[in-house]
Amino acid sequence: MLPDTLRDKNVCIIGLGYVGLTLAVAMADAGFHVYGVERDQRILDSLFAERAHFSEVGLNDKLSEQIRKGRFVFANKIDPAWPTTVYIVTVGTPIGPDKRTQSESLLSVISAINGVMRPGDMVILRSTVLIGTTRETVKPQLDALNIPYDLAFCPERTLEGKALMELRSLPQIVGGVDVESTFRASQMFSFLTPAVVRVNDLETAEAVKLINNTQRDYIFAFANEVASLCEVIGISADLSPNFPPVKSRVPGFRQADPAVVSLFGRAPFLRPGLPRRSRRAQPGSRLAVGHRRRRREAALMQASTAAP
Numbered sequence: 001m002l003p004d005t006l007r008d009k010n011v012c013i014i015g016l017g018y019v020g021l022t023l024a025v026a027m028a029d030a031g032f033h034v035y036g037v038e039r040d041q042r043i044l045d046s047l048f049a050e051r052a053h054f055s056e057v058g059l060n061d062k063l064s065e066q067i068r069k070g071r072f073v074f075a076n077k078i079d080p081a082w083p084t085t086v087y088i089v090t091v092g093t094p095i096g097p098d099k100r101t102q103s104e105s106l107l108s109v110i111s112a113i114n115g116v117m118r119p120g121d122m123v124i125l126r127s128t129v130l131i132g133t134t135r136e137t138v139k140p141q142l143d144a145l146n147i148p149y150d151l152a153f154c155p156e157r158t159l160e161g162k163a164l165m166e167l168r169s170l171p172q173i174v175g176g177v178d179v180e181s182t183f184r185a186s187q188m189f190s191f192l193t194p195a196v197v198r199v200n201d202l203e204t205a206e207a208v209k210l211i212n213n214t215q216r217d218y219i220f221a222f223a224n225e226v227a228s229l230c231e232v233i234g235i236s237a238d239l240s241p242n243f244p245p246v247k248s249r250v251p252g253f254r255q256a257d258p259a260v261v262s263l264f265g266r267a268p269f270l271r272p273g274l275p276r277r278s279r280r281a282q283p284g285s286r287l288a289v290g291h292r293r294r295r296r297e298a299a300l301m302q303a304s305t306a307a308p
């Protein structure tokens, strides 16, 4: 239940893909009135049939319940008559063939919001974006309206298959364009999840998401290298009955077990790059010291042979 005095009880979520639809259902379940916007007619047809267009644990039951309660309605464009005070943007930001993030959907959504925004409304970006996008690309468009508004970046960090549970339990990162925006967005999310982490600015919140993604890449890459190694040695890579799975850890300077690198030495032709590189990134380790010494020697050599 939400308190009657809460200003932001009516939220508009634009882009009902995986991120937008799970958020819409979780927020409706938490007591918000959610107005969804989706341009893909097939997705809307599926929603009219009270079914998600993808599979996610527990989603269809809650979706159907919230549609029937009238707490989740949707359309193919924003209806200016909706009593929403918050716009949450969850459209895709895919990487194009030129390896750059494609922001066309994001920009077209911001211009649609511009057409209906009232003074004092809040815009929240949730799509994954390049650092600086909210301030440098979105804010100037909103400024052009010349009305007061709040703006925040609050990244989606859930794992597929666990979204509904994680949306109600994972800490929500919130970075606003100013203190008022940060506190307003924090207050709204505090009715969804018990932990809200306010960060200093938009860029920090954008960076947290990218760092999380990079950390996951490393975890997967490490698991793949371990699997290759185990295959060569002839042991099972499924260590889970005896060892905890690799878990996300808060980054920090940990001294790793030196045996790990020598273990990988059993299969040098695999060239397991990650353990060696991670060792180099640890201050004081033998590899880090050796690596720094070799780099210093190479630099000295280059300097001494350089033309005057």
Ligand SMILES: NC(=O)c1ccc[n+]([C@@H]2O[C@H](COP(=O)([O-])OP(=O)(O)OC[C@H]3O[C@@H](n4cnc5c(N)ncnc54)[C@H](O)[C@@H]3O)[C@@H](O)[C@H]2O)c1
Residues within 6 Å of the ligand: 014, 015, 016, 017, 018, 019, 020, 037, 038, 039, 040, 043, 090, 091, 092, 093, 094, 105, 108, 109, 126, 127, 128, 129, 156, 157, 158, 159, 160
């Ligand atoms: N899928 C994930 O697990 C995940 C997790 C964290 C963050 N993200 C990020 O969140 C964002 C959304 O991801 P997703 O997987 O939900 O993407 P998606 O492509 O599945 O969904 C985006 C939806 O937005 C709709 N859309 C695009 N432009 C629109 C417009 N102008 N008006 C209305 N609807 C519009 C599309 O039709 C689509 O259904 C991306 O930036 C992604 O990188 C995704």
